[in-house]
Amino acid sequence: MFNEEIVASFKSKETPFYYYDLGLLKKTLTACKIASDAFNFHVHYALKANFNERVLSLIQSNGFGADCVSGGEVKRAVESGFDKKQIVFAGVGKSDTEINDALDQNIFAFNVESVQELEVINELAEVKGKMASVAVRINPNVDAHTHHYITTGLDENKFGINSWDLPMVSETLKRCKNLEFLGIHFHVGSQITDMNVFKSLCVKVNEMQHWFEERGMPVKILNVGGGLGVDYHHPDEEAIVDFESYFQIFADFLIVKPYQEVHFELGRALVAQCSSLISKVLYVKHGIKKNFVILDAGMTELMRPALYQAYHQIDNISKLKVESLKSKNEGIETFNSSPSTLNYDVVGPICESSDCFGKEVQLPETKRGDLIALRTAGAYGEVMASAYNLRPAIRHAYSE
Numbered sequence: 001m002f003n004e005e006i007v008a009s010f011k012s013k014e015t016p017f018y019y020y021d022l023g024l025l026k027k028t029l030t031a032c033k034i035a036s037d038a039f040n041f042h043v044h045y046a047l048k049a050n051f052n053e054r055v056l057s058l059i060q061s062n063g064f065g066a067d068c069v070s071g072g073e074v075k076r077a078v079e080s081g082f083d084k085k086q087i088v089f090a091g092v093g094k095s096d097t098e099i100n101d102a103l104d105q106n107i108f109a110f111n112v113e114s115v116q117e118l119e120v121i122n123e124l125a126e127v128k129g130k131m132a133s134v135a136v137r138i139n140p141n142v143d144a145h146t147h148h149y150i151t152t153g154l155d156e157n158k159f160g161i162n163s164w165d166l167p168m169v170s171e172t173l174k175r176c177k178n179l180e181f182l183g184i185h186f187h188v189g190s191q192i193t194d195m196n197v198f199k200s201l202c203v204k205v206n207e208m209q210h211w212f213e214e215r216g217m218p219v220k221i222l223n224v225g226g227g228l229g230v231d232y233h234h235p236d237e238e239a240i241v242d243f244e245s246y247f248q249i250f251a252d253f254l255i256v257k258p259y260q261e262v263h264f265e266l267g268r269a270l271v272a273q274c275s276s277l278i279s280k281v282l283y284v285k286h287g288i289k290k291n292f293v294i295l296d297a298g299m300t301e302l303m304r305p306a307l308y309q310a311y312h313q314i315d316n317i318s319k320l321k322v323e324s325l326k327s328k329n330e331g332i333e334t335f336n337s338s339p340s341t342l343n344y345d346v347v348g349p350i351c352e353s354s355d356c357f358g359k360e361v362q363l364p365e366t367k368r369g370d371l372i373a374l375r376t377a378g379a380y381g382e383v384m385a386s387a388y389n390l391r392p393a394i395r396h397a398y399s400e
């Protein structure tokens with residue numbers, strides 16, 4: 001992602017900013033598209049991971065659909081040129097305004113998260129004299145084995161409809177004249193790296209589609225959500241996710257009938273690796289037990305470490321030469337114990353102790369003015385930025 005030329009081009013830019021490697025994004029999208037097309041699977045991009053204009057435009061032009069979790073995202077997806085027939089809308093708390101706007105747009109499907117929501121969408125569609133296409137989001141009680149803040153598919157989570165409510169769901173769907181039942185939807189969590197989770201999900205999806213079809217309700221859409229994880233520890237070696245293996249699991253374990261379509265909602269796996277947050281070192285403090293590198297970027301630009309103790313690789317890109325030298329000499333003992341690396345706690349300027357990007361991070365000796373890259377920041381990075389402490393708006397840099 002980085003070479004001397006790119007780092008040199010950063011010198012004149014005001015920090016912090018998000019740097020996007022659009023070339024890498026393009027390669028990632030192509031890899032995903034080829035892998036999904038091989039099975040005739042449909043992929044919707046989850047806008048909430050990143051709704052940067054240039055990122056969205058690339059994703060849209062590569063033929064992906066859009067997965068939205070708010071009225072604002074539905075609006076943005078339409079404005080960005082996504083095909084309305086490829087827009088789905090999930091979320092536990094859709095407001096009446098959001099539902100009405102989505103009905104006006106004739107989106108592909110509402111992914112409905114409660115029986116009460118089914119009733120409300122039916123009423124609002126009736127007023128408009130329209131049919132609302134709905135998929136039912138079922139909570140499959142599958143443990144995603146990921147951080148508890150990004151687990152969504154357990155009985156205790158707020159998302160989706162629990163299996164014991166399904167009889168009420170089918171009764172409601174049969175009674176509501178302005179609802180068209182399309183199929184079933186699932187999303188069990190994010191940053192899932194254990195592929196067994198997806199196998200367990202397939203087993204549940206098969207059970208659930210059988211349940212509906214037994215009751216005379218054909219399931220046309222099997223939407224298995226997103227959640228595919230990326231390798232935060234190897235942003236360069238594993239820059240593109242193994243989409244083939246991921247889709248192969250669904251091809252192997254899902255029962256798909258000829259009239260059915262399989263839909264996915266990937267966010268993180270498409271955009272995480274294509275961006276880094278670039279920041280400048282303001283100060284270096286040497287304490288008794290600790291050294292601190294104080295950056296001009298903080299949790300206001302990248303909240304994931306503060307929000308869920310997320311790991312981001314931290315590179316001193318002003319010391320790029322030293323770093324590449326080090327990897328060439330890997331295995332030579334004298335170099336490994338090089339006195340030029342030190343352990344630092346890398347922190348931001350925000351007045352919160354959780355404003356810390358990493359503890360005991362090994363870096364080449366770092367000085368005021370060095371550029372630091374917080375890697376794998378393309379997903380749930382700039383979209384979570386806030387103005388806390390009256391911080392300025394996010395800046396950007398791009399390479400093709």
Ligand SMILES: *Cc1c(COP(=O)(O)O)cnc(C)c1O
Nearest residue numbers: 046090190226227265266267268
């Ligand atoms: C967030 C979300 C996704 C995308 O999750 P990733 O982990 O980024 O792939 C997909 N579907 C729904 C309903 C979501 O809320």
